[in-house]
Amino acid sequence: MIDLLAHFQNLDLFSVGIAAAGMMVLGFVVLFNDWQSATNRLFLWLAITASAWGMVNYAVYQPYDSPEFSLLLLRLAVFFSIWAAFCMFGFICTFPSKTLCVSKTFKWLLIPITGFVSFLTLTPLVFEKVTSLTIEGSILTVENGFGIAFYSALILFFNIGGIYLLVQKLLKKDQDQRRPLWFILLGATLMLGLIMTFNFILPAFFNDSRFIALGGIFQFPFIVFAAYAILRHGLFNVKVAGAALLVFAISILTLSEIVNADTLLLIIFRTVIFVLILVFGISLIRSVVREVQQREKIEKLAKELEVANERLKELDRQKSEFVSIASHQLRSPITAIRGYISLILEKEFGDFPKTIEEPLKRISESSRLMINSIEDYLNISRIEQGRMKYEMSDFDITNLAKTVTDEYAPVAENKKLDLTFGGAKKIVVHADIGKIKQVIANLVDNSIKYTPSGSVTVKATEFEGKARVTVSDTGVGLAKEDIGDLFNKFIRARGANKINTSGTGLGLYVAKQMVEAHKGRIWAESEGKGKGSRFIIELPIKTS
Numbered sequence: 001m002i003d004l005l006a007h008f009q010n011l012d013l014f015s016v017g018i019a020a021a022g023m024m025v026l027g028f029v030v031l032f033n034d035w036q037s038a039t040n041r042l043f044l045w046l047a048i049t050a051s052a053w054g055m056v057n058y059a060v061y062q063p064y065d066s067p068e069f070s071l072l073l074l075r076l077a078v079f080f081s082i083w084a085a086f087c088m089f090g091f092i093c094t095f096p097s098k099t100l101c102v103s104k105t106f107k108w109l110l111i112p113i114t115g116f117v118s119f120l121t122l123t124p125l126v127f128e129k130v131t132s133l134t135i136e137g138s139i140l141t142v143e144n145g146f147g148i149a150f151y152s153a154l155i156l157f158f159n160i161g162g163i164y165l166l167v168q169k170l171l172k173k174d175q176d177q178r179r180p181l182w183f184i185l186l187g188a189t190l191m192l193g194l195i196m197t198f199n200f201i202l203p204a205f206f207n208d209s210r211f212i213a214l215g216g217i218f219q220f221p222f223i224v225f226a227a228y229a230i231l232r233h234g235l236f237n238v239k240v241a242g243a244a245l246l247v248f249a250i251s252i253l254t255l256s257e258i259v260n261a262d263t264l265l266l267i268i269f270r271t272v273i274f275v276l277i278l279v280f281g282i283s284l285i286r287s288v289v290r291e292v293q294q295r296e297k298i299e300k301l302a303k304e305l306e307v308a309n310e311r312l313k314e315l316d317r318q319k320s321e322f323v324s325i326a327s328h329q330l331r332s333p334i335t336a337i338r339g340y341i342s343l344i345l346e347k348e349f350g351d352f353p354k355t356i357e358e359p360l361k362r363i364s365e366s367s368r369l370m371i372n373s374i375e376d377y378l379n380i381s382r383i384e385q386g387r388m389k390y391e392m393s394d395f396d397i398t399n400l401a402k403t404v405t406d407e408y409a410p411v412a413e414n415k416k417l418d419l420t421f422g423g424a425k426k427i428v429v430h431a432d433i434g435k436i437k438q439v440i441a442n443l444v445d446n447s448i449k450y451t452p453s454g455s456v457t458v459k460a461t462e463f464e465g466k467a468r469v470t471v472s473d474t475g476v477g478l479a480k481e482d483i484g485d486l487f488n489k490f491i492r493a494r495g496a497n498k499i500n501t502s503g504t505g506l507g508l509y510v511a512k513q514m515v516e517a518h519k520g521r522i523w524a525e526s527e528g529k530g531k532g533s534r535f536i537i538e539l540p541i542k543t544s
């Protein structure tokens with residue numbers, strides 16, 4: 001019979017230990033999920049105080065040789081019960097806010113009162129002495145002091161006040177916010193119903209006090225439902241559940257070893273192991289929470305980046321459309337200005353004073369440069385929108401290069417530069433003659449712009465089965481660090497503004513896009529600043 005009683009006592013300890021371990025694990029899981037949330041912090045303190053009360057309350061009703069030790073445990077149990085009720089009340093006040101939502105009355109009146117009454121529980125003013133013990137040696141009755149009235153009133157206030165607050169929140173919240181509160185209310189109702197039934201009604205009316213020691217188990221439903229309410233409210237991460245269950249299972253196994261221990265030394269040793277497992281298990285949960293949070297943060301950033309990227313694409317499309325429309329609108333009047341200036345210079349409208357000839361030539365040159373810039377913007381717009389069209393045909397690139405050279409001869413002559421062409425062999429390519437002419441013209445124009453004195457040479461040759469056009473000059477040259485970025489959009493060589501202020505940094509970018517569309521390549525070479533430069537275009541030769 002004694003062995004059977006001991007067996008049931010071990011089962012009771014095992015059950016209380018499982019409840020305490022479960023509450024601790026849930027408390028730390030919730031905290032690690034969002035340690036800055038006041039709701040989560042209060043939930044942890046609720047779990048800690050509830051676990052402490054459950055274990056100490058169980059210990060109170062075990063047999064001991066010393067009534068004084070039993071009385072000390074009883075005082076500790078009521079001490080923890082006050083703070084567990086206080087944490088539950090504070091948790092209900094704050095849930096689901098991430099900031100502490102308490103009134104001045106709570107801070108300056110309720111907290112001091114709770115601290116004062118909890119101190120009283122550790123003195124004879126609440127429990128004076130043990131008056132009788134059971135046959136086994138556990139507490140049967142105690143003599144109460146006048147402080148028991150304060151303790152009872154405070155516990156009653158926390159429990160009834162907590163239920164009242166939950167009901168008030170349920171009435172004020174909308175449908176979506178009510179569901180978590182219903183879970184908390186259900187957990188609180190179950191907890192209070194179990195405690196009232198087994199800790200008050202059965203001992204008072206049926207003289208059955210066997211279940212008073214299991215008060216820690218009765219708190220477990222509230223902790224579980226509260227944790228689930230936090231889960232539903234988005235403050236708890238479901239992905240951490242696996243790690244929490246693993247730690248909980250290992251804790252239960254370790255606890256079962258404590259229950260089955262038959263010597264004090266073995267109990268102490270296995271208890272230490274149990275505590276270490278809880279500590280390391282909580283650390284494991286914390287690391288898993290961090291990993292999950294980082295992964296979710298990366299996923300969130302990736303989604304935000306995707307949205308931003310789509311927005312940027314849309315803005316880029318709108319920009320290209322705007323540039324296209326604006327460029328079309330600008331090109332017509334500039335073309336008209338250039339045409340009329342040309343007619344004036346050719347004296348189609350009669351003679352004009354000699355003094356305005358030079359200004360008219362400058363206007364004509366500026367309008368030419370403006371038309372070239374507008375054409376660059378239009379080409380970029382077409383390229384980016386995929387609207388660039390290529391009309392392919394067979395033509396002699398040598399003859400095309402010579403034609404461009406001849407067209408730019410007057411421009412070079414105005415700058416007193418020697419512009420020469422080399423290449424007599426016919427080289428046929430299959431390409432868009434208009435686009436390739438624009439590319440060659442761009443290179444020749446650039447060389448003339450950036451060559452203060454000296455010469456510019458255009459050559460058309462065949463090299464390793466490719467048609468090659470090379471534009472060389474004796475101009476400002478290029479630094480090695482500039483060559484790599486020269487064909488990017490809006491990029492100009494260092495110091496280019498000192499030689500030519502009208503450049504946009506778009507011509508070479510457009511040229512590169514056009515050449516690569518013909519499965520060719522374009523690049524620049526230079527021996528350094530002040531040593532001139534070479535720009536080379538390479539295109540496939542037309543086969544028979």
